[in-house]
Amino acid sequence: MLALKLGISLNNIKAGGGGGGDPVGTIITDFTNRVSTDGGTTEGEACLTTILTDLNDLS
């Protein structure tokens, strides 16, 4: 109810929504670091950003 009074929909909280910044970018940075540490490689980061951004835009 408090959320409604504040005009905030709990269903509209997106990744990183409370902390600002670039949530998808943070996810990708963490992911690529994990991959790199494991000896793997990442390519097509712009494409990955698009996929994750599209999902993050759907609530």
Added chain:
Amino acid sequence: MTLLTDAKIITTGNSSKAGTLYSIVPDSGLADLDITRATTATRIDSAGLIESVAINEPQLDYSLESCPSLLIEPERTNLYIYSNDYTTNQTGTNVVVTANAATSPDGTANATKFEVSSGGYRLTWGTFFSVSSANNGFYTCSFYAKNINATEMKVGIFDGSTFANIVTPFSYISQVNTSTWTRVSFAFQVASGTTLVGVEVVGTGSLGDFLLFGHQIEAGEWPQETSYIPTTSGSVTRNKTYFSKTGISSLTNNAEGVLYLEFAFLNVINGDQQIMSIGENSGASVNIGRWGNGYLGTATMGSTNLTFQLNFLAPIPDLLFHKQAIKYKSGDTAIWWGGVEYVTSTTTATPANPLDKISSTYNGLTNFWGFEGRIKSIVYYDTILTDAQLLALTT
């Protein structure tokens, strides 16, 4: 919350090493896929070049788009020995052949130049390629070509025993140009009793200068080329790729959920069942893929198919990427494709076993009805989504 933060598994064709395709979600690595292919393979890389990949290394391929996708191909054998050596196992006349004359589709200077004068031809000679009429005798011949100044470019197939034409040399010059490499491909069928074939790589009637690279002849249940398989003195087989990962039950829910796949078929010919799944052949699985000449989606819970209509033949399959999702819950199951809810079911069932495995096979079975195609993304949710969400997700 969003469809990003709600997802329990997100896998894309972006990050890999030999034996692994990494999943973005979960970040623990619990859903990183194990890749199995006991042979090397090739892919088209981000620069558009043919590149070799190691045993068990995923083929992250850019053939269709500027973004990568996981390429999962059937097992194929290149019967064309010396696939890029046009000075061995060949004969001809009125053709000047110069090996290593230009940069090829693999980015190195190993393309062969042909200077053809009137009456010129060049064809397989010595060791011909073994074929049979199995699988209806379907074969596909493919090669890369680039024109220089030719006014005609032809290719043909002949019987290696009788030397009769199976495919009379035909013109493909309209398919190629002088600035980029083009992969030319055509299907042919051998009759019962035909055991050997050869290729007229410079077909009678060709005239002028052009470049060729990487011939391939492969048998298959459907006629279409797959990724290039280099050969030298013998034929070479590229095994089929599979993926799987077990122990994921902590990420899944057998009572309800959504499995989403953005994928493309490799061909439009009616073929085998080609399916990926979450779950195992233990009374609980969710499946997406191909059934004959259509799309498939099933959810099986407690030995009951929640969706009875296993396959839907409309829309007509093509080679483009499409988005499909299956929502499963007792009494509320649906298949969405391209923003349309195609199939619904109100069948009820009691979930039996956990969904403990994700794999490129039907029902999680080992190497059974394995998926074939290109996968751009796999996303899994452990609760059902609303119709509005499924509409947005699959549009």
